[in-house]
Amino acid sequence: MDATGPVPQRGSVAPDLRREFGTLGLWWAAVDVAARAREDGRARLHRLSDDYRPRDALTTGGRPAAHDAARAFARQVGLDPDAAPLRRDLGALDAAIAGRLVPSGAVADALLAVAVTTGVSLGAVDAAAVDGPPRLRTTGPGETVGRGRRARPLAAGTIVVADDHRALAPLYAAPPRDLDPHRARRVVLWAVEVPDAPPLETEEAVWNAARFLTGE
């Protein structure tokens, strides 16, 4: 896909979703992962862990408004944020067990750091597998996510982040393994701007994650 730099851009939202959800939006950025991003990410999570209390993060007082808005939106589209926690809650649950924020790779660490500080859940895939700008749409009959033997069928009408040709990941779900950005040198990041989310927060979250990965 085209090099677009780390400046977040608005992704398109399918008309049926826009009609239904009004202010629903998508922000994305394509970024080159700096060689030292992994070390930077570890150090960032280490610093954040000093003041991080998983118990507080899971209670109302410690939850950013963007996270609460995302949980409400997840319910509105039939997801259960208690059964399948959003990235911020997942990070808090892992931290409660490990006693600190757990690093697991450059991209994952950047997404976790952003989720912890802003409450915005980001997705990411290997940019090499993406054709065209990401967009939000619903799937048609027979669509799958992932490739080859790992392809997983998606029910028609599933809300997905997709490129020009295929679904990249269902809303708030991790992308399939073949799009895993774990070792990618260039990744596409995105975050869904849900109704009632604080203005600018989603765009800024994508910008921050991009900045973390590029080492700026």
Next chain:
Amino acid sequence: MTIADDRVTTPTTTSVDEHAARTSLRAQIARLEHRLTAATPAGQAAAAARAAPVDGPRVLDLGELELVRDDLVVRAGIADRVAADHARAVSDARARLDALLADPAAHRGAVVTAEDIGEPGCRRWSVRPVLGPVGRLAGWWRVRVSSGCP
């Protein structure tokens, strides 16, 4: 002869009404979700034990949104009940603590912890005999406060 297609392409009243109803239900769901996140952690955990009534992520129809809304009403009820039970237990423990401080001899062996009265920390108030067996035989009882976590 020309046949004009005069079918109305704008949304019908029914679809407009349905859209408004879905919007209203989504607002109710958001309010209930916020109420749930404001519940105590124990209440949230109890409410989270229920299975979700629908599968997503997708645009839910009116009936499905009602199911989600009704499920959240039940979850919020569970969380409220757990919170009320907890508040009652804390109130009872505080009353027990006041009573044993006022009259230790009438509450021999009783123990109240900071957790019982809804406070952080590891403090324990326990009614113990003064001088061990001597106090036990003589009926000399006092409240010992142990503070600090091990």
